[in-house]
Amino acid sequence: MINTQRSASGSSQSPRSPSSQPYLSVSVTDPVKLGNGVQAYISYRVITKTNFPEYQGPEKIVIRRYSDFVWLRDRLFEKYKGIFIPPLPEKSAVEKFRFSAEFIEMRRQGLDLFVNRIASHPELQQSEDLKTFLQADEETMERLRSQDTGYFKKKPADLMQIFKDVQSKVSDVVLGKEKPVEESNPEYEKLKHYIFELENHLAEAQKHAYRLVKRHRELGESLSDFGKAAKLLGACEGDALGKAFSELGMKSEALSVKLQREAHQLLMNFEEPLKDYVRAVQSIKATIAERANAFRQQCELAETMKLKEINLDKLMLTRSDKVGEAEIEYKELKAESEDSTRRFETIVRLMNEEIVRFQEQKTLDMGIAFHNFSKGQARLASSIADAWRTLLPKLEACSSS
Amino acid sequence: MMGSDNQVFEEAHVYASREEMENLVLDDDNSSSKSFSNYRSATSLSPPILVTPADSDPLLAPPPYRDLRNPNAPDNNGNNQSYIEPPSYADVIFRPFDETNPAVNEINGVESSNQFVDSPHSSTSPVSSTSSDYIKITVSNPQKEQEMSNSLVPGGNTYVTYLITTRTNIPEFNGSEFSVRRRFRDVVTLADRLAESYRGFFIPPRPDKNVVESQVMQKQEFVEQRRVALEKYLRRLAAHLVIRKSDEFKLFLQVQGKLPLPTSTDMASRMLDGAVKLPKQLFGESTALVAPQEVGQPAKGGRDLLRLFKELKQSVSNDWGGSKPPVIEEDKEFLENKERMSDLELQLSNASQQAEALVKAQQDMGETMGELGLAFIKLTKFENEEALYNSQRARAADMKNVATAAVKASRFYRELNAQTVKHLDTLHEYLGLMLAVRSAFTDRSSALLTVQTLLSELSSLQMRAEKLEAASSKIFGGDKSRIRKIEELKETIRVTEDAKSVAINEYERIKENNRTELERLDKERRADFLNMLKGFVVNQVGYAEKIANVWAKVAEETSGYANENS
Numbered sequence: 001m002i003n004t005q006r007s008a009s010g011s012s013q014s015p016r017s018p019s020s021q022p023y024l025s026v027s028v029t030d031p032v033k034l035g036n037g038v039q040a041y042i043s044y045r046v047i048t049k050t051n052f053p054e055y056q057g058p059e060k061i062v063i064r065r066y067s068d069f070v071w072l073r074d075r076l077f078e079k080y081k082g083i084f085i086p087p088l089p090e091k092s093a094v095e096k097f098r099f100s101a102e103f104i105e106m107r108r109q110g111l112d113l114f115v116n117r118i119a120s121h122p123e124l125q126q127s128e129d130l131k132t133f134l135q136a137d138e139e140t141m142e143r144l145r146s147q148d149t150g151y152f153k154k155k156p157a158d159l160m161q162i163f164k165d166v167q168s169k170v171s172d173v174v175l176g177k178e179k180p181v182e183e184s185n186p187e188y189e190k191l192k193h194y195i196f197e198l199e200n201h202l203a204e205a206q207k208h209a210y211r212l213v214k215r216h217r218e219l220g221e222s223l224s225d226f227g228k229a230a231k232l233l234g235a236c237e238g239d240a241l242g243k244a245f246s247e248l249g250m251k252s253e254a255l256s257v258k259l260q261r262e263a264h265q266l267l268m269n270f271e272e273p274l275k276d277y278v279r280a281v282q283s284i285k286a287t288i289a290e291r292a293n294a295f296r297q298q299c300e301l302a303e304t305m306k307l308k309e310i311n312l313d314k315l316m317l318t319r320s321d322k323v324g325e326a327e328i329e330y331k332e333l334k335a336e337s338e339d340s341t342r343r344f345e346t347i348v349r350l351m352n353e354e355i356v357r358f359q360e361q362k363t364l365d366m367g368i369a370f371h372n373f374s375k376g377q378a379r380l381a382s383s384i385a386d387a388w389r390t391l392l393p394k395l396e397a398c399s400s401s
Numbered sequence: 402m403m404g405s406d407n408q409v410f411e412e413a414h415v416y417a418s419r420e421e422m423e424n425l426v427l428d429d430d431n432s433s434s435k436s437f438s439n440y441r442s443a444t445s446l447s448p449p450i451l452v453t454p455a456d457s458d459p460l461l462a463p464p465p466y467r468d469l470r471n472p473n474a475p476d477n478n479g480n481n482q483s484y485i486e487p488p489s490y491a492d493v494i495f496r497p498f499d500e501t502n503p504a505v506n507e508i509n510g511v512e513s514s515n516q517f518v519d520s521p522h523s524s525t526s527p528v529s530s531t532s533s534d535y536i537k538i539t540v541s542n543p544q545k546e547q548e549m550s551n552s553l554v555p556g557g558n559t560y561v562t563y564l565i566t567t568r569t570n571i572p573e574f575n576g577s578e579f580s581v582r583r584r585f586r587d588v589v590t591l592a593d594r595l596a597e598s599y600r601g602f603f604i605p606p607r608p609d610k611n612v613v614e615s616q617v618m619q620k621q622e623f624v625e626q627r628r629v630a631l632e633k634y635l636r637r638l639a640a641h642l643v644i645r646k647s648d649e650f651k652l653f654l655q656v657q658g659k660l661p662l663p664t665s666t667d668m669a670s671r672m673l674d675g676a677v678k679l680p681k682q683l684f685g686e687s688t689a690l691v692a693p694q695e696v697g698q699p700a701k702g703g704r705d706l707l708r709l710f711k712e713l714k715q716s717v718s719n720d721w722g723g724s725k726p727p728v729i730e731e732d733k734e735f736l737e738n739k740e741r742m743s744d745l746e747l748q749l750s751n752a753s754q755q756a757e758a759l760v761k762a763q764q765d766m767g768e769t770m771g772e773l774g775l776a777f778i779k780l781t782k783f784e785n786e787e788a789l790y791n792s793q794r795a796r797a798a799d800m801k802n803v804a805t806a807a808v809k810a811s812r813f814y815r816e817l818n819a820q821t822v823k824h825l826d827t828l829h830e831y832l833g834l835m836l837a838v839r840s841a842f843t844d845r846s847s848a849l850l851t852v853q854t855l856l857s858e859l860s861s862l863q864m865r866a867e868k869l870e871a872a873s874s875k876i877f878g879g880d881k882s883r884i885r886k887i888e889e890l891k892e893t894i895r896v897t898e899d900a901k902s903v904a905i906n907e908y909e910r911i912k913e914n915n916r917t918e919l920e921r922l923d924k925e926r927r928a929d930f931l932n933m934l935k936g937f938v939v940n941q942v943g944y945a946e947k948i949a950n951v952w953a954k955v956a957e958e959t960s961g962y963a964n965e966n967s
Contacts, residue, residue, distance in 0.1 A: 190787075194787045197783060201776070201780045201783055202780070204776045205776040208769060208772045208773040209773060211773075212766075212770065212773055214769075215766045215769045216766070218762045218765065218766075219759075219762040219763065219766050222758045222762040223759065225755045225759075226752075226758070226759045229752040229755040229756075230752060230755075232751065233748040233751075236741070236744050236745050236748045237927075237930070239927075241927050241931060244930075244931065244934055245934070356790060359792040360792045362792075362796065363795050363796040366799065367795075367796070367961070367962035368962045368963075370799050370802075370959045371960065371963055373803065374952045375952075377810070377948070377952040378952035381945045381946070381949035381952060382946075382949040384945040385941075385942050385949060388938045391938050392935070392938060395931065395934055395935050395938065396935075398931060399931045399935070
């Protein structure tokens, strides 16, 4: 459970007073490998604690797998256009690491974050699909999952194309090319530009963060090897000097362990949050694409409606008997067009709210990540200093003997 | 958290390269140290230090350092007034080699250690604690010169000469400062002549000829590489208390113009001469004996191919253990030492390799940390420029703190590494010296082989003489021809006896050289290794403290985000 994901919108976690404050808290735990060979997958335990009346409370446990989470994400994306749907950890992984403890733990963490963010979002937490996800039995879930013919059954390549379209539209506007079906909202343009640039910067930072993890591992390994070599050299030298080498070697090996540990911490508490940040930005890009679609649709319908109106007027003038039909069509089209406009305006409104939340949330998330990062580094450096420092009086003793 | 000074950005601009980062002026940092792009180049030119620990120990020397954190810091003699606060090394500059200038230790923690290498005060010759001898050698100013018409190539060969400058107060040199020009071939000659004159000594190995590299590398780079190697070599020779006073060394350093030492090509032609003599020797026309004066040199390098064959025969018979050789290497202590040196060489090689890997890992850590810092600086700038919300500005401020810390930490890693290279270089130095040890032991073996060969020759000559005498005594009145042969044989025996004495003396001499050198090596190596360990550890402690401080500050600044999760 991630307490920090609680926004101020009423879902606090206080199981001590269940009746007072409404709460919905979820945890994703206990990854278990099921199945064999190529079919093998990981299942997770999803524990829901809530006092929401629609839910079977106070506690319910279900078993879910990754594709169930994907189903939830896709449903939410379809239904809640304009809201930045929380990102999922990546689908595929290099085969070798798919079942490594580290990867599984990172994924579990990511999934836990995902569900909790949904549960603490004022709108998303109301979702029926969320309730299904958290409460339905496994067979129902499996049925729903396989039925899914949603928008995002598309292959990643298709998604990429959508993003590319949005991106090219951004650049087209920036370049001043005329594209008829685009918003000409300078503030929104700025936002789009910001989002695309942000992704680039973040991706770079994340890349270096990942490398830093590797460096910690490498330094740990070389300290271990160096320590072993020092011990062997000490055995050869013998006497006080030999002892000194021996002590140095042991210290070196001990520090190697500390470095490996810090590497893991770094991965979980610094690199992952950065990756998460990148994913969140990508999710925003998907929303941007949705907005573009909605805008286009609205424009097209408005165009079509105008044409129909002109046609209707024409028909009315000629007193044609097609007028009745045309009137009905026109009315239907008008309703559709109004719907579409409403949808588009909802998206705009939601996005404006979401962007504020997003910025605030990210400042919080990164603040924590930075704090953990710097604390970890300080602790590591400190313990390195302490470890080596204890060696000094021993070295002094060696040289005076 | 919000909108603090933007000093970083005035200078930060767009940082794409490391050089720009190096010049990045950070908040409370008052020196933009030009750090090392190549840790290899930070490998200093200092020879193995032969001083006793007392002179070089930074913990005992009285550099003024103040512990900014704890005014009650223990004094420098290690007398901890309080065991609660350990001494802080974060404020000390780590230069355990800088024994001649302890007062130069600076308080500013971000001192570039380039100064150490270029400083005119840094002693490049080990000063033994008893004498005040001083010798400093510099190799510089490579120049192309033309070889005279000697060569087969029309137009002449070009070669490079280096200016070799010596400053010394050692009386055996006449003068206190002098320069000569030498080419690499001269150095080879010097090395060869020293090897002959100082058999049994641990003579530092000379730089390789690097024939392949000289063809493949850029000329300038190769010449510079060679210059550095030559300087290192000459300084090592100067560090050896016996060799520095040798004639060969003195001639090399002082005599202008052509180097007055027989060259190695001369030796090669001697081999040819020997080949010419061989047929005569085999047919018994010229003397087959070894002149005593030649016994002082190993057979391999000399003119006498016949001697070579004899000694080869002897060594074979030694190996097969046919007859018990009269002089066996029964010095158990020597055999133990040989074993020990062999083991030491193995471990040194291993340790040396791992040290290199460690240095690389530290280097990489520093680089990646720096790149991370740069990426965050760019992000900070970006967020600030595009900020619509205060949350963005807050985040930008947090990022700036992290970025600044990362860049500082990166610098510290690189400085740490430069120092580590210098300390662990001692391992490389001694590994190089093991070659010299092996070669000195080989001198001893070949001297022993010479003795053994002569002894067995002597015994076979004597047997022949006995046989002849027995045979001639049977003939009444004597056998004129046999008597003559006996006389000749007795003469040969006398000469061989002399040669044997010389050979034995030579062998004993080399044995003694081995022994004293081994003692010296053990003593110096122990001191140097202890210094190395201390230097290495002090270094690690100091920089780890600095890095810890840098990050502690950021942790403090972001502590507002800490919650029950931590």
